[in-house]
Structure formats: C-alpha cells, structure tokens
Amino acid sequence: MSDDTPPPETPPGDASPSNQQPAPHPVRAALPPLIESRILDEVTHGGQTWFIVRTPDQRAILEHLRFEQNFEFLKDITAIDFLGRDTIERFQVVYVLYRIPDKLNIRLHAWLPEEVESVPSVVDLWDSARWSERETHDMFGIVFDGNPDLRRLLMPEDFPAFPLLKDYPLKGRGERRQFPLVRPRGNEMVEDAPLPYPVSIGRGMHTPEYVEEVQRESKPRKK
Amino acid sequence: MNPNRGKSKAPDRRASAPLPSKRTLEKELSKGATGEHLKSVFQVEEEQDEEDSQRLIMNFGPQHPATHGTLRNIFTIEGETIVEADVEIGFLHTGFEKLAEHMTYQQWVTVTDRMNYLSAINNNVGYAVAVEELLGIEVPPRCQALRVIMSELSRIGDHVLCVGLQAMDLGAFSVMLWAFEKREMVYDIIEAVCGARLTTSWTRVGGIMRDVPPNFADEVYRFLELFPPLHAEIHYMLKTNRIFKDRVQGVGVVDTETALSWGLSGPIGRASGVDLDVRRDKPYLGYDQYNFEVPIQDSGDSWARYLQRMDEIEQSLEIIRQAMATLPSGPVVHEDFKTSLPKKQAVYTDMESLIHHFKLVMLGHGIRPEEGASIYSSTEAPCGELGFFVVSDGSDTPLRIRIRPPSFYNYAIFPRLVEGGMISDSVAILSSFHVIAGELDR
Numbered sequence: 196m197s198d199d200t201p202p203p204e205t206p207p208g209d210a211s212p213s214n215q216q217p218a219p220h221p222v223r224a225a226l227p228p229l230i231e232s233r234i235l236d237e238v239t240h241g242g243q244t245w246f247i248v249r250t251p252d253q254r255a256i257l258e259h260l261r262f263e264q265n266f267e268f269l270k271d272i273t274a275i276d277f278l279g280r281d282t283i284e285r286f287q288v289v290y291v292l293y294r295i296p297d298k299l300n301i302r303l304h305a306w307l308p309e310e311v312e313s314v315p316s317v318v319d320l321w322d323s324a325r326w327s328e329r330e331t332h333d334m335f336g337i338v339f340d341g342n343p344d345l346r347r348l349l350m351p352e353d354f355p356a357f358p359l360l361k362d363y364p365l366k367g368r369g370e371r372r373q374f375p376l377v378r379p380r381g382n383e384m385v386e387d388a389p390l391p392y393p394v395s396i397g398r399g400m401h402t403p404e405y406v407e408e409v410q411r412e413s414k415p416r417k418k
Numbered sequence: 419m420n421p422n423r424g425k426s427k428a429p430d431r432r433a434s435a436p437l438p439s440k441r442t443l444e445k446e447l448s449k450g451a452t453g454e455h456l457k458s459v460f461q462v463e464e465e466q467d468e469e470d471s472q473r474l475i476m477n478f479g480p481q482h483p484a485t486h487g488t489l490r491n492i493f494t495i496e497g498e499t500i501v502e503a504d505v506e507i508g509f510l511h512t513g514f515e516k517l518a519e520h521m522t523y524q525q526w527v528t529v530t531d532r533m534n535y536l537s538a539i540n541n542n543v544g545y546a547v548a549v550e551e552l553l554g555i556e557v558p559p560r561c562q563a564l565r566v567i568m569s570e571l572s573r574i575g576d577h578v579l580c581v582g583l584q585a586m587d588l589g590a591f592s593v594m595l596w597a598f599e600k601r602e603m604v605y606d607i608i609e610a611v612c613g614a615r616l617t618t619s620w621t622r623v624g625g626i627m628r629d630v631p632p633n634f635a636d637e638v639y640r641f642l643e644l645f646p647p648l649h650a651e652i653h654y655m656l657k658t659n660r661i662f663k664d665r666v667q668g669v670g671v672v673d674t675e676t677a678l679s680w681g682l683s684g685p686i687g688r689a690s691g692v693d694l695d696v697r698r699d700k701p702y703l704g705y706d707q708y709n710f711e712v713p714i715q716d717s718g719d720s721w722a723r724y725l726q727r728m729d730e731i732e733q734s735l736e737i738i739r740q741a742m743a744t745l746p747s748g749p750v751v752h753e754d755f756k757t758s759l760p761k762k763q764a765v766y767t768d769m770e771s772l773i774h775h776f777k778l779v780m781l782g783h784g785i786r787p788e789e790g791a792s793i794y795s796s797t798e799a800p801c802g803e804l805g806f807f808v809v810s811d812g813s814d815t816p817l818r819i820r821i822r823p824p825s826f827y828n829y830a831i832f833p834r835l836v837e838g839g840m841i842s843d844s845v846a847i848l849s850s851f852h853v854i855a856g857e858l859d860r
C-alpha cells in the first residue's frame with residue numbers, strides 16, 4: 196500500500212464513513228465500564244458492527260458476551276494477515292458471534308502482534324471453537340492457549356509452513372518434494388527416494404541454484 | 419463381520435506400544451529388585467498387555483464406501499464397541515481461501531462450486547450475495563426470484579440424495595436408486611439453465627450468467643407435478659420400515675444445548691431443536707416475500723434428521739411454487755455496470771459496454787470495494803449455514819475470504835457421538851450428518 200498514509204495509529208476499519216459514533220452499539224453499552232474501556236474502536240459497514248480490541252482483552256469481552264449477554268452461538272473464528280500494510284499490528288483474530296432471540300450478529304476483531312504468538316482460547320465458552328481454533332492455528336501458526344487439541348487439521352502433521360500467511364507463496368515452497376515416499380514392499384513399508392520434482396511448477400519462485408539442483412536430480416536414470 | 423476387515427496395515431501414530439518386558443526387567447534388575455517385587459511388576463505388565471490386546475485400531479475411511487467422501491475416522495474398538503474415536507480430515511484440501519487472495523471477485527465464483535459439489539448453486543448464490551452485500555448493491559427482482567428457485571431446487575436434490583444414501587447405508591438400496599432418479603430431474607433443469615450439471619458457476623457478482631431458457635417454467639412446473647408423489651413414496655417406504663427405524667431411532671442423539679455449543683446449523687441443528695434458519699432470520703434475496711415454515715424436531719437423533727430433511731423438501735417445494743407464481747420479468751443483472759458484467763451481445767455491439775467489460779475483466783481494474791470494508795454474510799445451504807467473511811483492501815482482489823463451511827462444524831461433533839456406540843451405529847450417524855468432504859476441507 197502507499198507510504199504517504201497517516202501514521203499507523205488507526206486501524207484500517209477507520210475508512211468506514213459511519214465512524215462518528217453518535218450512540219454506542221447496545222451490546223457495547225451493556226458491557227461493564229472496565230471491559231468497555233478496552234474497546235479501541237467500533238466500526239459499522241453494511242449493517243454489521245464489529246469491535247476492535249487488542250489481543251488479551253478479547254477474552255474478558257467474550258466471557259461477558261457469552262454468560263451475561265447470552266450470545267450462545269459462535270459462528271466462526273478466523274484470522275487476517277495484514278503483512279505489508281499500514282496497520283498497528285500484523286494479525287487480527289476475528290470472532291463472529293450470534294444471539295438467537297434478537298437475531299443479532301456481532302464481530303470482535305482482536306489485534307495480535309507478530310511477536311506474540313498466543314491467544315487465549317475460548318473452547319471452554321463454546322465447543323465450536325475447537326476446530327475453528329485448530330484450523331486458524333494450522334493456517335496462520337497462531338497458538339490458542341488452553342485448546343486441548345491443537346494438532347494440525349487440514350495440512351499434514353509434518354508440514355513445515357503456515358500456508359495462509361501473506362509471505363507464503365501461492366504455489367508453495369516445494370514441500371511436496373520433501374515428503375518421504377513410503378511404499379509397501381512385501382510385508383513392510385519401505386521409505387523410498389523422493390519423487391523427481393517437476394521443475395515447471397516451481398519455476399519463478401526458486402533460486403537458480405535450486406532449480407539447477409532439481410534438474411540434476413530429476414534426470415532420467417540410465418538403465 | 420470379519421474383525422480384520424478394514425484393519426489397516428500401515429503403522430498408526432496412536433498405536434503406542436506397551437512397555438517392553440526386556441527393558442523393564444533390565445531396569446528393575448539394575449535397581450536391585452528381586453523376588454516378589456519383580457513378580458508384581460510382571461503381573462501389572464501382563465494385565466496391561468491383556469487389556470491392550472483386546473483393543474483394535476480400525477480405520478474407517480478414507481476409502482470406505484460408507485463415508486461418502488474422503489474422511490478418515492480412526493476408531494479404537496473393543497469387539498464391536500467404539501471406545502475412542504478420532505477423525506482426520508484434509509485429504510481434499512485445495513487451498514480455496516489462499517486462491518481467493520490471488521483472484522478477482524468475479525473469477526472466484528468458479529471456485530465456490532467445487533466446495534459442495536452436490537448443491538453447487540447454493541454456494542454460488544451464497545458467494546454472490548456476500549460480495550453484493552459488501553458492495554452494497556441489490557440485484558433486480560427477477561434475478562432474486564430465479565436465484566431462490568434454483569437454490570431451492572438444488573436443496574431438494576441435495577436432501578433427497580442424502581436421504582437415499584442414508585437408507586442405502588442401512589440396507590435399503592432401492593431407496594437410493596429412487597432418490598437418484600428424482601435428483602436427475604433437478605439436474606436436468608440445472609443443465610438447461612447453465613449448461614453444467616455439477617460445476618455450475620451460474621451466478622455472477624451483480625446477477626446471473628444469463629436469463630433462463632424459454633422452457634424453464636414448463637420444466638419446473640413438470641417437476642413440481644412429478645416430484646411430490648415420489649417424495650411421498652420414499653417417505654412411505656422409510657417411515658413404515660421397521661428395520662430402518664430400529665437402526666436410526668435413538669442413535670446419535672444431540673441435545674439442543676450441545677448443538678448450540680458445537681455450532682450445528684441447518685437440518686442437523688434444527689433436528690436437535692436449534693431454531694435457526696437464515697432464510698427466515700436474516701432474509702436475503704427476498705425470502706421474506708414467501709410464506710414458508712421452518713420445520714423443527716426435538717429428539718435430535720438420526721431419525722429426527724431424516725424427518726427434518728423430508729419436511730424441508732416440502733417447504734422448498736412450497737417456496738418454488740410461490741416464486742414461480744410471482745416470477746417477475748425484467749433484467750437479470752444489476753444495472754450498474756461498474757460492478758456487474760454487461761451482456762455479451764452488448765459488449766460486441768456497444769462501445770460503452772465494451773469499456774465496462776474491459777475494465778471489469780482486466781487484472782488490476784475490476785470490482786473494487788471500499789478499503790477496510792469487511793462483511794460476514796451467511797446464507798442457508800442444504801448442509802447448514804454457509805458463511806463468507808470477505809475483507810477488502812480496496813484493490814480488485816480480496817485481502818481475505820474465509821468460508822464458514824457448515825459440514826466443518828457439523829462434523830466436529832462426530833467423534834463425540836460415536837464413542838461408546840457400535841460400529842454399525844457410526845454408519846447410521848455419519849450418513850445422517852451428510853458431510854461433504856469438498857466443503858469440509860476446501
């Protein structure tokens with residue numbers, strides 16, 4: 196993004212026109228003042244409202260919303276990576292909540308600095324957080340403190356990277372070549388040599404030395 | 419059933435070996451243990467061995483006909499009882515969310531129908547609605563009505579297939595064949611409308627691909643005439659079937675509190691008494707014009723989920739009837755061609771349209787929502803609530819698109835449900851959950 200934007204004190208949601216806040220949102224008004232003061236900003240766009248906080252603070256707000264304000268449905272947890280953009284921190288963890296009686300949707304965006312990699316988990320408040328936190332961990336490497344089962348969910352267990360980070364290339368870093376190839380031989384499973392890597396897939400994102408090495412390795416063997 | 423059937427030969431990470439006797443012996447001897455003490459150590463080890471030897475780790479999937487998709491369930495069984503269950507997903511993970519960050523808003527429509535391949539239209543519509551909400555545009559009434567009709571047709575096809583597969587897994591094979599025959603009528607209409615059967619890519623941001631063919635109304639009315647008796651036939655076949663009822667009643671019970679906490683939505687949530695339906699609660703595409711009920715069950719077992727789907731088919735038929743009766747005429751694409759593609763014919767003959775088309779299609783131009791805007795938009799897909807969380811950075815590609823797949827949340831509770839039950843019950847539960855692997859892994 197452009198470099199001449201004002202200092203990164205304001206989150207990007209400020210671009211929204213309805214930022215004058217004539218009256219606070221009813222959900223925000225019902226929060227106790229000690230918790231309410233942690234909310235950095237309140238943004239409305241397209242009829243939806245979201246609150247912006249800093250990372251450890253969302254736990255207290257979510258607890259209050261769950262037990263005092265009766266938000267019994269956690270729709271989703273996810274994260275956004277703002278790498279290379281003028282934001283106060285790199286990540287945002289997003290919680291989408293729903294209250295059934297008055298059909299109210301609320302979102303909570305929590306800023307997460309790059310160097311702090313753990314976020315308080317909410318599995319004790321909603322069970323649906325179990326898998327969504329697992330997936331967010333799998334895709335962004337964010338650790339949810341208190342989640343009892345934070346294994347990788349969609350990617351293989353030994354996958355070395357977190358694919359939804361903005362600095363991870365779309366075509367990968369050639370991890371598929373690194374996987375050991377296990378084949379049944381007789382009654383045993385034997386680890387085989389890795390497959391020759393198709394260079395055309397990786398061209399343009401590897402160093403020339405790497406491509407050369409791969410080409411050398413993938414030459415047809417003499418019989 | 420042969421106990422070795424389905425038993426995997428591959429080493430499993432959960433198969434932790436019991437304590438090796440030799441090492442234990444050496445350790446104890448090095449400590450200077452003798453006589454009675456050593457005997458008691460071996461006693462404990464033998465008991466441990468005996469307990470472990472009765473347990474068997476069984477892989478149910480990823481290539482099992484009853485999983486209907488690439489799901490791996492790891493069951494630790496004792497005889498026929500599942501004592502511990504774990505699932506492994508991600509076999510069909512294709513990185514749709516990563517792809518979205520490298521494609522324009524119009525291009526990504528084609529990716530959405532690869533998610534739930536049984537009701538691709540619902541995914542297309544859900545995504546189009548999400549981007550339109552982000553842009554703040556409203557599509558013309560004819561487009562809205564057509565989207566509703568096609569979504570409901572697709573929902574009927576999905577539900578009837580699910581019921582058929584549920585019955586097939588429990589032994590009623592003919593029901594599956596009937597269901598496939600009925601679903602074919604839905605696919606004929608979908609093919610007539612957009613040229614494809616499964617990967618439809620029918621919607622565009624701001625409208626639909628093209629208006630429906632002239633015989634569309636006849637085809638839909640024919641479907642509305644032919645389908646209800648066949649629906650009643652399937653229902654009669656199953657609801658009076660002693661074997662089917664014995665297999666599904668009281669199996670996989672989810673109470674309302676649990677369903678809410680685990681985020682179950684759609685027919686599975688409503689079968690457990692979660693009174694949620696996006697079509698009624700947050701009407702999109704003019705669903706508030708139609709008069710329909712949201713059926714709800716309270717028992718929360720596989721039987722309730724079957725009844726729920728059959729009831730929902732009736733309501734969908736009702737919505738289609740009303741929408742066909744009031745189908746307006748007019749354009750099917752939003753008038754503002756800054757955000758929606760003009761007609762192809764106009765692009766060839768009209769300078770203005772050509773410019774609009776060029777600006778929308780070229781990389782680096784395209785649709786540009788306002789910077790920092792984000793929306794969580796949800797629609798009611800056949801499996802449950804399908805949500806799209808779209809964040810814009812002011813360019814023509816989204817900063818992030820997150821899909822809330824209904825199958826993902828529905829399947830998370832599955833290991834909890836099967837623990838303590840029989841292997842055959844797990845089939846009855848899984849088939850009633852109707853998990854689509856493409857949507858689960860994305």
